[in-house]
Amino acid sequence: MDLVTVKGLSKRYGGIVALSDATFSARAGEVHALLGENGAGKSTFIQILSGAVRHDGGSILVDGQDYRPANPDAAQARGIAAVFQELSLIPDLSVEQNIWFRHEPRTWLGTVNRGEMRRKTLALLEKYNFPALRPDRELRRLTLAERQIVEIAKGLAKDPRILILDEATSALPAREADWLLKLTRQLAAEGRLVIFISHRMAEVRAIADRLTIFRNGATVAAHDANAVSDNEIVAQMIGRHLDRLYPERVPTATDRIALRVNNFSSGSRLSAVDFALREGEVLGVGGLQGHGQRELFQALFGAARAAGTVELWGKPVSIGNPRQALIGRDGIALVPEDRRGQGLLLTKSVRENLTLSVINRFTENGLLSRQKESDMVKEMVDFLRIKAGTPEQLAGTLSGGNQQKVIFGKMLLTQARVLLLYDPTRGVDVGTKGEIFQLMRDLAAKGYAILFHSSDMPELVHVADRVMVMRNGRIAATLEGEHISEEGILRAAMLETRAA
Amino acid sequence: MSAFLTRNRLIVLAYAGMVVLLLVTALFSPGFLSVSNMRSTVVLAAFVGIVALGQTFVIIGGGIDLSVPWVLNSAAIIMALLCGGQDLPLIWVMPLLLAGGAVIGLVNGVGVARFGVPPIIMTLATNVILQGLILVLTGGSPTPSAPALIQFLSVGRIGGFPVIALIWLALTLVATLLLSKAAFGRHLYALGTSATVAEFSGVPTARTTILTYVASGLTAAFAGMLLTGYSGQAYLGMGDAYLFTSIAAVAIGGASILGGSGHYLGTVAGAMVLTILTGLLPALNLSSGALLIVYGAVILLTVSIGSEAFAGLGGRLRRN
Structure with missing residues (x-):
C-alpha cells in the first residue's frame, strides 16, 4: 500500500x-x-x-x-x-x-x-x-x-x-x-x-x-x-523538447588578455594565484568546494581583501570594493554565490534591481528619467527573456531561474566585459540552465571574458574553454582541450600533482 | 493609479487615518476644524515633521538616530546664547549651527558606516555627550529670548499661511525629489533593504549611510532654532519629546523600522496624526496621566498595523 x-x-x-x-x-x-x-x-x-x-x-x-x-x-x-x-x-x-x-x-x-x-x-x-x-x-x-x-x-x-x-x-x-x-x-x-x-x-x-x-x-x-x-x-x-542542454562550444578566445592575475592572495584560503583570462574565453574554475574558489571570486570583485597584482585589459587596477570593480566597460562584474543574500533585493521590483548598479546613468540634472530607465529595463527583460508579469513585479516572487536572470541583467547593464560567474546555475531549472550556457557562449563570442565556477562538474566540462582546478588555495592544474573531463578535474582536485 | 495605491498603501493608509482622526476630533471638540486651529495644528506638526525628515532618511537606510533631542536642544540654546536676542548675528549663527548639526550627523554616520558601531549605541552616545556639553555650557541657567526674525519664521504668516508651513512644504518637496527622483533615493532604499546586496551592486553604502545621519543632524538643528522662536526662548529638555515623535511619525507614515521602505510623504501624515492626537486627547477630559497612556497605546496600535502589513509581505516572500 x-x-x-x-x-x-x-x-x-x-x-x-x-x-x-x-x-x-x-x-x-x-x-x-x-x-x-x-x-x-x-x-x-x-x-x-x-x-x-x-x-x-x-x-x-x-x-x-x-x-x-x-x-x-x-x-x-x-x-x-x-x-x-x-x-x-x-x-x-x-x-x-x-x-x-x-x-x-x-x-x-x-x-x-x-x-x-x-x-x-x-x-x-x-x-x-x-x-x-x-x-x-x-x-x-x-x-x-x-x-x-x-x-x-x-x-x-x-x-x-x-x-x-x-x-x-x-x-x-x-x-x-x-x-x-x-x-x-x-x-x-x-x-x-x-x-x-x-x-x-x-x-x-x-x-x-x-x-x-x-x-x-x-x-x-x-x-x-x-x-x-x-x-x-x-x-x-x-513542456517541449529541449534540443540540447549545452550549446556548441566554438572557440572564440583571442590573444588579447582581459584579466591577468599575479601572485594573488586573500586570507588564508587563497595563496599566490597566477592566471590570465583572454578576451572571448570562458575559463572554468573547478575543484572540491572550499579550496579557494569563493575567495578568488570575491577578492577579484573587491568584496574581500586581497594582495597581489590584477590587470584589466592591460592596465593595472586596484579594486578595494565592488564599487571600484563596477566602473563600466573596463570593469569587472560578479554574479554572486548567494542569490538571495548578495544578489537581489527581494522586496524591490525587477526594474529597481536591474538598474541599481547603473542608476546614475539615468539622471539628468540630478533627476531620474523614468522613461530612459524603463526603456533600458524593457530591453534587458526582452534580451534575457525574464519571465515577470511586469517590471514592477517584486524580485522575490520570481522563480529561481528568473531571479538569476535579473542578477545577470543587472551586471550586464554595467557593461563590464569581464564577468565572474560563481555557480550561476545552482538551483536553476534545466530550461534556464540551457539559456544561461547559451548566453555565456554568446557573450564570449562578443568579446566578453568569463571566469566561471560551477559546483556541477559536467557544466565545466561542457561549457568552459579551459578549466583551472583549485586545491588548497592554489591552482593545481589547468586543463585544456581533450584533457577537460570530470575525471581529469577530480584527479587534479584530489591528488598531489605538480601545478601546471 | 491602482498600482500606485497598492505600492504605497501604507502611506495612503496614513493619510486616511489622518482624515478619520480629524473628523473624530471635530466630533469631540467642534471648534477643532476652524481655520485658526488647523493653522496652529500644522505649525506644531511642522516641528515634528522637520525633525522627522532626517529621521526618515536614517530609518529608510536601516539605521536610527537617537541623537535628535540634544542636537535640537543644543542648536536652540547655542543660538539663543550667541544671538542675545538680536537678529543680526543670525546671519552667521544659523549657518554655523546648521553646520554643527551636520558635523554631529557626520560623526554619527562615520561611526556607524566606517567603524561599525551599532546605530543605537552611536547616536545614544552623541546624544548624552551633547547633553553634558550643554549642561556645562549653561550651568543650567535660562537663556536670552529668541531673536525676532526666528520668531517670525516659526509663528509669523505670509498671506495667511504660517511661514513654517511654507518652509515645511519646501522641505517636503526637496525630500520627495531626493527619495523618488534622485539616484540617492535608489541607493538609500537598496541600502536599507539589504546592505550586502547594495554593496555587491556597487552602491556607495558608506557614503549613503553617512549622508542620512548628516541630513538628520541638519534637520534636528534647524528644528531646534525654529522651536526656540516658537516658545520665545530656549530651555533644557525642549528636544526630549522629539525623540519619540520623530520615530513614531516615520513609523506611522508606513516605513518599516527595519529599513528599506517608506517615504517622507508618509512621515508628513505621521506628524499630522501625532499632532492631531495631542489635540484630541485633552478634549476627552482625561487626566494627564491617562492622556499619556492613551497617547502611547494609540501610537503602538498605529505602528503595529503598519508593521503587520510588512510582516505579512515578508512572510510571503520567504515562503516562495
Whole structure:
C-alpha cells in the first residue's frame, strides 16, 4: 500500500496559483524523485507536506489516514521531516545544539543532558557514516556545505518515516554529494520513503526508484525510473523538447588578455594565484568546494581583501570594493554565490534591481528619467527573456531561474566585459540552465571574458574553454582541450600533482 | 493609479487615518476644524515633521538616530546664547549651527558606516555627550529670548499661511525629489533593504549611510532654532519629546523600522496624526496621566498595523 497518496492538491497565494492539481503517490522503502522547473510547484508541495504551509484544496492521505498538519511539529509527529534548501540553522549554536534543537535530551531537572546529547549525536553521525563533523563546533564557523550536512543530520535526528530532501546536493561538493546519494539508498533500505528533489539528472538516475514530474503547479506524469528516458523527462518538465542542454562550444578566445592575475592572495584560503583570462574565453574554475574558489571570486570583485597584482585589459587596477570593480566597460562584474543574500533585493521590483548598479546613468540634472530607465529595463527583460508579469513585479516572487536572470541583467547593464560567474546555475531549472550556457557562449563570442565556477562538474566540462582546478588555495592544474573531463578535474582536485 | 495605491498603501493608509482622526476630533471638540486651529495644528506638526525628515532618511537606510533631542536642544540654546536676542548675528549663527548639526550627523554616520558601531549605541552616545556639553555650557541657567526674525519664521504668516508651513512644504518637496527622483533615493532604499546586496551592486553604502545621519543632524538643528522662536526662548529638555515623535511619525507614515521602505510623504501624515492626537486627547477630559497612556497605546496600535502589513509581505516572500 502507498504510504502517501495526494489527490488534486491546490494552493493559492493571493492571485497567484502555486499549485493547481498535484497528484502524488509513493511507497515506503523507495526513493521518489520530484522533478520540475523552478516555479512548477515542487517547493509549495513539500512545504505543504512538511507542515510549513496549509493547502486550500485536495487531499493527502498518510497511511490511509487524512493528513493536514497545522505546523511542522504536527508533521513531525506523523513522521515527516524535511531538509530545505533555505537553511534553518542557528549560527550561534553548536552543531549538536542545532541538530537536537527543541528536542534536546533532558536530565531529571529538565536541563539539557549534554552527555546524552553528545552520545546521541555521535551515534547518529556514525550510523549514517556522516563526513567528519565536530559536534561542538559553532555553526557560523562552518562552510555552506557543512551546514547543509548539519541540516540533513537535523532531519534524520527526528527518525522520520518520510524524509524530504530539497536540492540537498546543490550545496555539496562531489564527494559529499556522493555520500548523500548512498545515504538516501540506505534510508530507503531501512523502509523509509525519501522524497528527493534535484535539478541534476545524473543524481536522479543514480538513486530514484520512481519519479513524479510537475509543471505549472500540476502533476504531468509519474514513472518508474527505469522506464523513461532523460529526454522524455526533460520534455515533460519544460513542456517541449529541449534540443540540447549545452550549446556548441566554438572557440572564440583571442590573444588579447582581459584579466591577468599575479601572485594573488586573500586570507588564508587563497595563496599566490597566477592566471590570465583572454578576451572571448570562458575559463572554468573547478575543484572540491572550499579550496579557494569563493575567495578568488570575491577578492577579484573587491568584496574581500586581497594582495597581489590584477590587470584589466592591460592596465593595472586596484579594486578595494565592488564599487571600484563596477566602473563600466573596463570593469569587472560578479554574479554572486548567494542569490538571495548578495544578489537581489527581494522586496524591490525587477526594474529597481536591474538598474541599481547603473542608476546614475539615468539622471539628468540630478533627476531620474523614468522613461530612459524603463526603456533600458524593457530591453534587458526582452534580451534575457525574464519571465515577470511586469517590471514592477517584486524580485522575490520570481522563480529561481528568473531571479538569476535579473542578477545577470543587472551586471550586464554595467557593461563590464569581464564577468565572474560563481555557480550561476545552482538551483536553476534545466530550461534556464540551457539559456544561461547559451548566453555565456554568446557573450564570449562578443568579446566578453568569463571566469566561471560551477559546483556541477559536467557544466565545466561542457561549457568552459579551459578549466583551472583549485586545491588548497592554489591552482593545481589547468586543463585544456581533450584533457577537460570530470575525471581529469577530480584527479587534479584530489591528488598531489605538480601545478601546471 | 491602482498600482500606485497598492505600492504605497501604507502611506495612503496614513493619510486616511489622518482624515478619520480629524473628523473624530471635530466630533469631540467642534471648534477643532476652524481655520485658526488647523493653522496652529500644522505649525506644531511642522516641528515634528522637520525633525522627522532626517529621521526618515536614517530609518529608510536601516539605521536610527537617537541623537535628535540634544542636537535640537543644543542648536536652540547655542543660538539663543550667541544671538542675545538680536537678529543680526543670525546671519552667521544659523549657518554655523546648521553646520554643527551636520558635523554631529557626520560623526554619527562615520561611526556607524566606517567603524561599525551599532546605530543605537552611536547616536545614544552623541546624544548624552551633547547633553553634558550643554549642561556645562549653561550651568543650567535660562537663556536670552529668541531673536525676532526666528520668531517670525516659526509663528509669523505670509498671506495667511504660517511661514513654517511654507518652509515645511519646501522641505517636503526637496525630500520627495531626493527619495523618488534622485539616484540617492535608489541607493538609500537598496541600502536599507539589504546592505550586502547594495554593496555587491556597487552602491556607495558608506557614503549613503553617512549622508542620512548628516541630513538628520541638519534637520534636528534647524528644528531646534525654529522651536526656540516658537516658545520665545530656549530651555533644557525642549528636544526630549522629539525623540519619540520623530520615530513614531516615520513609523506611522508606513516605513518599516527595519529599513528599506517608506517615504517622507508618509512621515508628513505621521506628524499630522501625532499632532492631531495631542489635540484630541485633552478634549476627552482625561487626566494627564491617562492622556499619556492613551497617547502611547494609540501610537503602538498605529505602528503595529503598519508593521503587520510588512510582516505579512515578508512572510510571503520567504515562503516562495
